Amino acid sequence: MPQYGFHFDGQRCTGCKTCQMACKDYNDLTPDVTLRRVFEYGGGSWEQDGSGLWSANLFTYFVSMACNHCDDPACLTACPQNAISKSAETGLVTRDIDLCIGCGACATACPYGAPTVDPAISKSVKCDGCASRVEQGLSPICVQSCPARALDFGPIDELREKYGDVAEIAPLPSAEQTGPNLVITAPRDAREVGSEDGTVANVREIA
Numbered sequence: 001m002p003q004y005g006f007h008f009d010g011q012r013c014t015g016c017k018t019c020q021m022a023c024k025d026y027n028d029l030t031p032d033v034t035l036r037r038v039f040e041y042g043g044g045s046w047e048q049d050g051s052g053l054w055s056a057n058l059f060t061y062f063v064s065m066a067c068n069h070c071d072d073p074a075c076l077t078a079c080p081q082n083a084i085s086k087s088a089e090t091g092l093v094t095r096d097i098d099l100c101i102g103c104g105a106c107a108t109a110c111p112y113g114a115p116t117v118d119p120a121i122s123k124s125v126k127c128d129g130c131a132s133r134v135e136q137g138l139s140p141i142c143v144q145s146c147p148a149r150a151l152d153f154g155p156i157d158e159l160r161e162k163y164g165d166v167a168e169i170a171p172l173p174s175a176e177q178t179g180p181n182l183v184i185t186a187p188r189d190a191r192e193v194g195s196e197d198g199t200v201a202n203v204r205e206i207a
Contacts, residue, residue, distance in 0.1 A: 002155035003091035004129060005181030007163050008064050010190060012150040015040060015062035022145035033118045035127040036066040036142050037206040041171050043198030059198065061187035063172065064151065066142065067114035067127035069093045071179030075126070078109035091181065092129040100124050111173040156181040170195045
């Protein structure tokens with residue numbers, strides 16, 4: 001059976017956050033909980049030359065990110081209740097709300113910050129790749145809603161054949177940590193993982 005994953009096209013994403021809001025609406029999430037987040041990453045500075053003229057080398061780009069349904073999910077390993085599992089049929093990583101005790105170990109372990117504890121129910125919640133939609137042959141709601149068609153979903157081997165195998169740019173962590181099933185078409189000004197050229201401008205929004 002195939003391992004499913006996401007493709008994100010940073011050259012098409014406009015940072016509109018429709019994917020983020022569609023996910024919140026479809027999953028009936030509270031304002032404090034976000035399963036797909038859009039990072040606004042940028043940096044640069046103004047420079048003055050010897051004649052007194054100023055020029056800018058500023059840059060900014062967006063990264064839409066949810067659970068990457070990793071080959072080696074850190075959340076699954078960390079969960080003391082075995083409440084997180086990886087489907088043998090699709091490779092999607094899901095959590096069992098009845099087994100979850102809301103300890104937050106999964107949220108702490110995940111380098112992508114994909115799981116989060118919903119304070120309204122004291123349970124961990126995370127993107128499950130819209131598993132119920134996938135079972136019906138439909139795309140995840142974030143993919144369907146994107147007006148710029150910056151998201152795609154399907155068997156990861158097919159996505160890599162179509163889009164390449166890049167799976168990391170700043171501000172994301174190294175792909176070596178968990179083996180994310182993710183393909184990224186890098187935006188024009190993309191920085192490498194670990195770059196200190198920029199910062200996340202919307203920290204409060206995505207926290």
